[in-house]
Amino acid sequence: MEMDPRLREAAETGNIDALHVLIRDDPYILERVDQIPFIQTPLHVAANQGHVSFAMEMMNLKPSFARKLNPHGFSPMHLALITGQTRLVLRLLKADKDLVRVKGWAGLTPFHYVVTTGNSRLLVSFLEASPECIEDVTVRDETAFHLALKEDQIEAFNILIGWLQRTRRTHGSVFSFEKKMANWEDDEGNTLLHIAAKKEQRDALKLLLDSQLWLQVKAKDSDGWTALEIIKKANRRGVNINRNTSDEVDTKIKQLKDKVTCERIRVLVDRTRHSMPVDMINTMLVIMALVITAIYQSSLSPPGSVWQDNDTAPDPSSNTTSTYHLSNKNIFNTSISIFNESGKAGKTIMNPHMYGLFWFLNLATFGFTDLVTVFLLSSFHLFLLLAVPLYMLVISYFCSMTILAPTVTWAYLNLFFLVLFGIFPFLLLFVLLVFSKSIRQTMAEIRYRSRMREALGMKFRGPGALMFCSQYILDGIFGLWMPSA
Template identity: 35%
Template sequence: MDRRLFEAAETGNVQQLHQILTENPLILHSVAMASAENPLHIACMAGHVEFVREILRSKPDFAKEVNQDGLSPMHVASANGHLEIVRELLKVDGNLCRLEGIREKKTPLHYAAVKGRVEVIADMLLACPECVGDVTVNGETALHLAVKHSQFEAVKVLVEWVREMKIKDIVNCKDEQGNTVLHVAAWKKQRPVIELLIHNEAVIALEINAVNQSGLTALDLLKIFPSEAGDREIEEILRGSTVGAISARRGDSHNIHTTPAAAASFAASRTSLVQPKNLEEYFKFKKGRDSPSNARNSLLVISVLVATATYQVGLSPPGGVWQDGEFRGQSIMGYNSEVTFLFFMFFNSVGFSVSLFMINILTANFPMHSELQISMLAMFATYSIAVVTIAPNRLKLYVTIFTSVLPSLVRPVARGVRQLIWKHRNSRISSSGC
């Protein structure tokens, strides 16, 4: 993006924008072609209403574009609570509040609910009533998110809207784990939310005894996660409803149809509101749900931990070193079992080399990356000198080969392993006929 245009958007300088457009009337079109982020995103972030109006007047299509984080200008404005900007964007297209972000498929209404932007929520509902039913990749509505993030004022606005519009399905919508808003409120011990829902239960057709995928009602969740105070009052509120809350564990088939599978699921659900059926699949990285930046940060932490552990173990191998005599400073393990020592040094050096390689990749394009590379090279040099020094004389050559050859092999070996995994996956997909 042109530097002057960026500065104008950042400061909200409408006069400078007009000057830039006079000099180059096509600059906004070139920005749309060359950059993921347009000046409308920046102005929405900073809250410059007049600048937003001018941009929308010249280039209304910017309102539907997403930035590098997969967020539209409406996402940015709603999350920051810039009501006037939200209204300007809604004038362009009322359905902008239904745009799904790349991450988790959250709409601007979802972001407003998470942040408790009450006025923004109200305006969005007026402009596009259907947006109240939009769900995230986890099946959560704006009402789910407002309760989950303890935004009671936002909950009140949403419930009042549902009550007035008589949209009875919203409060009983279930997320991917089968939890309704009442489940979440019971888990979070949010008495005001539960009172609000129970007070309007007849109008909003609240299902008091809805069962989630673990076979639990809201009352079950309340009891599974006991707190020091307030549980008894909340339980009385639930039981005092028109239908009367019950526990699925009591096997009341008249109100709730439980199965042996649901009963078994209950035992597995005592530690979590949303216990997944397959923990291995649940914790795997998933595109669209998990942020690549978060994955990178996690990998960086893990690689640093591995580098630290392998460096320390390399300098202090099991059994220690001789403290005196002819072999002082050399590994005791190396003399007692040469083969074991060689295997130990080989795999430890592999772990150390790969962790440094990962750190180098994950920090690429970071500020002062060259300085970081120098420090990592120095660290590898000290590691190599140390492990060669403590190796018995008969094994020094082998250890030297490990430490000098491994760094050059890390990249091609890693690439080869990835290619083998990729081919294996493709062959499995082909054999399955997908």
């Protein structure tokens, strides 16, 4: 069954008035077309001919036509792309951004078609309008990344990788989405590395190795080959790996193709923020602020107060428990003799054994609260500005505990923590690096990547190496805070 010839003629000529006349004569003329599963609707015809006004009027009257497939498996947006009707494509995108995800034959969406044809401007527009389209796969389980490599659209692949590194999307944890897309396998077990190696695409391989830390470099395809083995096999044949570059691209396209450096931090912070409800973050920050205030105050005014003068206990009935009145003759001595035994002015009068229990509980609470607060503050763009005062508060805390310590041993212990936290920011990256992955696994991955670079004739030195190391550190930090599912 086909649509009314008069309706087809109106669509072919773009005659909106004729369409209105047909509807007045037969109010169900469009409804009958909509009841047929696969049919060339008036919107298909208008999209094929490039009649923008008629197509938009049809979208207004019958939006369901935009998602119907014709007998050849194309939606109206598919046809507009095939015939090069860019203006109509953008109008349809503006009317309904999800049209880029309509699947045609073999599961190919308009977004997939744009990737395979290498239209960089439309590719960026589709990603901005509907970021979810990056997750759509064909019936062969191919993502847009697979299609770009299989069709030798290296520029489109560069844009997709750049978008993947910058996206704020998360699937339960900070890195789960990026890991999933970078290591996706099609129905033949081919990852992006396998396809790039088989297609002998040097630029794509270099981009993957430089930008994607979480690549499964040892993964095997359906034939049992790893990407490195495929590369070595191609090198033995003496095949020259082709390069594919583009001279003229828009600013947004260039930006997506550039290597991700400092922007990586902001991306990971945003992913963390999206992984936690805002109400929960706000509530926990309020609670943590109250706990930190109470604990810090206890370091200034420990239980029982402090000695007011050498070997002179404070008057319990006085209200000066938090004020330390030192005699003039002891001001200098106290300031330089913080390791004197108890009984000296400015030292806590607490029994050293009770002080130990107080110190442990106080430090455990203060430390845990600070760590939770740092984690919560990392969800905001001004994390560093918010973290610096908190870091200085920790230093001040240990300064106070060092001065008030009742014995030399406790003073030295507090001084140790003071020095430790003084250099803590420099030790943090190393510690997180060790605990985020095992040393053996990390070295094995680096060696395997080095072998792949050597097989491709690539150097590990320079900006690529710096980017790999910096990204490993960043991924280690955020992976420890928000571990993958």
